[in-house]
Every structure is written in C-alpha cells, then in structure tokens.
Amino acid sequence: MNKTHQTKWTLLLNPHAGGGRGKRDLDQIEKLLQSQGFLYSLIISEYPKHAIQLAKHAVENGCRHLIVAGGDGTLNEVVNGVFLQKVISPEQVLVGMIPVGTGNDWIKTFGIPNSYTNAIEKIEERKTFFQDVGKLTYTQNGVEKQRYFSNMAGFGFDALTAQKANSLKEKGRSGMLVYLQSLLAAFLQYKVQNVKIVIDKDPLEELLFSLSVAIGKYNGGGMKQAPNAIPNNGIFEVAVIKKIGFWGIVRNLAGLYSGSYIEDSRVACFRAKQVLISSPTDLAGEVDGEALGESQFHIEILPQKLQVIVGNLQ
Known part of the structure; x- marks a missing residue:
C-alpha cells in the first residue's frame, strides 16, 4: 500500500482563499483526496490568523502530516502555528500544499502545480525538502x-x-x-x-x-x-x-x-x-x-x- 494512504493527514482549508474559491471548491478537493485513498480529518479556518491556532493545536494533539488548502497567507499562518507549538521540533511536521490562493507564489519556487489534481499527485509522491524559514x-x-x-x-x-x-x-x-x-x-x-x-x-x-x-x-x-x-x-x-x-x-x-x-x-x-x-x-x-x-x-x-x-x- 502507498505510504501516503497509510498516513492520517490533517487537511486545513481556508474557505476565503482565492476570493472564496476555498469554500466553493471544498467538495472537489475532498473528492480528489478520497478518490486517491487519503485518510484525513478536515479543519476549516474561519477568520484571519485562525489557521495559526488551528495548526498549533493540531500539532499539539498529535498531527504530524498537514495539507494546507489555501494561498500564501494560509501557508504563512500554518507555518506560524507549527513554530509556536512547543511539543516537537517544527521540522518533524510534514506540510503539503493544495494551492487555492490568488497569488500562489510559494508553489512557483517549490514546483507545486497550480491544479488540485496535480498538486495532490505531488503529495502522493511525497518528495520532501527541508527549507529555510x-x-x-x-x-x-x-x-x-x-x-x-x-x-x-x-x-x-x-x-x-x-x-x-x-x-x-x-x-x-x-x-x-x-x-x-x-x-x-x-x-x-x-x-x-x-x-x-x-x-x-x-x-x-x-x-x-x-x-x-x-x-x-x-x-x-x-x-x-x-x-x-x-x-x-x-x-x-x-x-x-x-x-x-x-x-x-x-x-x-x-x-x-x-x-x-x-x-x-x-x-x-x-x-x-x-x-x-x-x-x-x-x-x-x-x-x-x-x-x-x-x-x-x-x-x-x-x-x-x-x-x-x-x-x-x-
């Protein structure tokens, strides 16, 4: 079995990303993940900086594999949540990205396609990289x-x-x-x-x-x-x-x-x-x-x- 399919992921979605694309495309994103056999729990941010607390609490409660469905701002909030928690070293958390934002600048350097299907394929491939912060x-x-x-x-x-x-x-x-x-x-x-x-x-x-x-x-x-x-x-x-x-x-x-x-x-x-x-x-x-x-x-x-x-x- 694919290692990705044995892993329990946390999907953190920003419904406001991309001018509301996050909310509109949630069903599509979930169907794509489910069709590829992902095991995950969904959490949804509700207001600015909420994803900081959601990511922090998720890691404190045992999450080690996070998928961010949002834009650069959502990823920034998740990174801050990962670094604010004190349970484990930040680099022990693996972060994948499904781009839903307006600019989506981070993905351009890191080779993540600007397509839900292809971005999820990259998460399946699970090529990891330790980047600077x-x-x-x-x-x-x-x-x-x-x-x-x-x-x-x-x-x-x-x-x-x-x-x-x-x-x-x-x-x-x-x-x-x-x-x-x-x-x-x-x-x-x-x-x-x-x-x-x-x-x-x-x-x-x-x-x-x-x-x-x-x-x-x-x-x-x-x-x-x-x-x-x-x-x-x-x-x-x-x-x-x-x-x-x-x-x-x-x-x-x-x-x-x-x-x-x-x-x-x-x-x-x-x-x-x-x-x-x-x-x-x-x-x-x-x-x-x-x-x-x-x-x-x-x-x-x-x-x-x-x-x-x-x-x-x-």
Whole structure:
C-alpha cells in the first residue's frame, strides 16, 4: 500500500482563499483526496490568523502530516502555528500544499502545480525538502512580537502593495488584476523613506523605495523578486531598490516578472543571515503577503527548519 494512504493527514482549508474559491471548491478537493485513498480529518479556518491556532493545536494533539488548502497567507499562518507549538521540533511536521490562493507564489519556487489534481499527485509522491524559514521580530502597540515566514518579507513599497492587495481580496477580488491594480494604487501613495539597514554586520543608509528579504524566488502574484534565491542554503537573498521614480518602475515592470530588474543600477542585491531595518518614520512591512503594520524590524534565518512536500524545484 502507498505510504501516503497509510498516513492520517490533517487537511486545513481556508474557505476565503482565492476570493472564496476555498469554500466553493471544498467538495472537489475532498473528492480528489478520497478518490486517491487519503485518510484525513478536515479543519476549516474561519477568520484571519485562525489557521495559526488551528495548526498549533493540531500539532499539539498529535498531527504530524498537514495539507494546507489555501494561498500564501494560509501557508504563512500554518507555518506560524507549527513554530509556536512547543511539543516537537517544527521540522518533524510534514506540510503539503493544495494551492487555492490568488497569488500562489510559494508553489512557483517549490514546483507545486497550480491544479488540485496535480498538486495532490505531488503529495502522493511525497518528495520532501527541508527549507529555510525567516523569523521576524517587530513591535506592535509597544509589544514585541515574532512572525515566521516561508517565502518572502517585504518593506516599503512592497508592503504597501501587499496592504492594497489584501484590501481588494477582502472584497472578494482575485486574479492578476488585483496585483496590478495594487501596484498602481501603492505607487500613487508611496513616498521614498530614509532607511537604515544592517545586512549581517554591514550598515547602509538609503532613500528606500522597496526592500525584499527572500527565501523563495517569487512574490506579488508571480513577480520574480529574488531570482537567485536558494530556499535551503541558510542565506536570505536581499534586494534593495533605491529611489527609482515612475518611469523606472514602468521600464522594470517586465523585469520584475523575469527577474532581470536586479540588473538596474538602482537595485542592490546582497546575501545575509540577518537583516536589521530601522527608519525615523514608520516603515510598512509584510511577510508572505500578510501586512505587519509599521515598525522597526529584525529578520533572521532559521536554516532548513520546515519540512515540505515539493515537486521540481526552480
């Protein structure tokens, strides 16, 4: 018997993912899993951050095999739940992904097809991979908090774009137009900020347009913001975009999707295990598309701490 069929899985589904696709497609997803002989229990998240608690409690109650049916934000919440529990080491939990979200950026690096049938086939194949995880420390309302991420953290323009996209998603919008509309809306509002950045021990100060700290290659609905990222090498890929202007963005729009934008003279790329970000004015931040508000940030890498099911990695 296939090892996958002997395993008891927990299916954690976000019904709001993909503009409500999670709810609409639940029956289809369950029928596909059942037709392939999966043994599983279903839990459904009901509100933002609920999946953090659901994943935490599932692991505390013995779950070691999780299937996430949602988007990048749902996966982020599950990862945070896995890391917040104290029963076992996080890498003892195996996480598979059925993409239901709008952007589905994590799967692009990790070779998971954007199709329920094919994604479930990858879970059946059970090719496992230990990826790096980012840990971000920030302050919110005077309280120090931590947030883990499995794909990418963004600051400045990147984070404002994520806030705009999330607002559209909450209104039931989905698809690539969400990200293009959010890009335009964020550009019309965003002003460059003077930011101090420490990359490992090397300080720099820039008029910052945007900054990304990456484990995976893609963000923002398919933009290849970190084309050289390797998700298990214990090192972040860091891209600092300096003041660039409207036409600079327009000229680099295709390059954002191909990864060639990093060749622009106003983009500086680094590798680091730790990044500190501070600004005299509040700077917006996000992880895996989830807004964190405005704060100062300390980001560190946790090498190969999350066990995931992958296809053919990029």
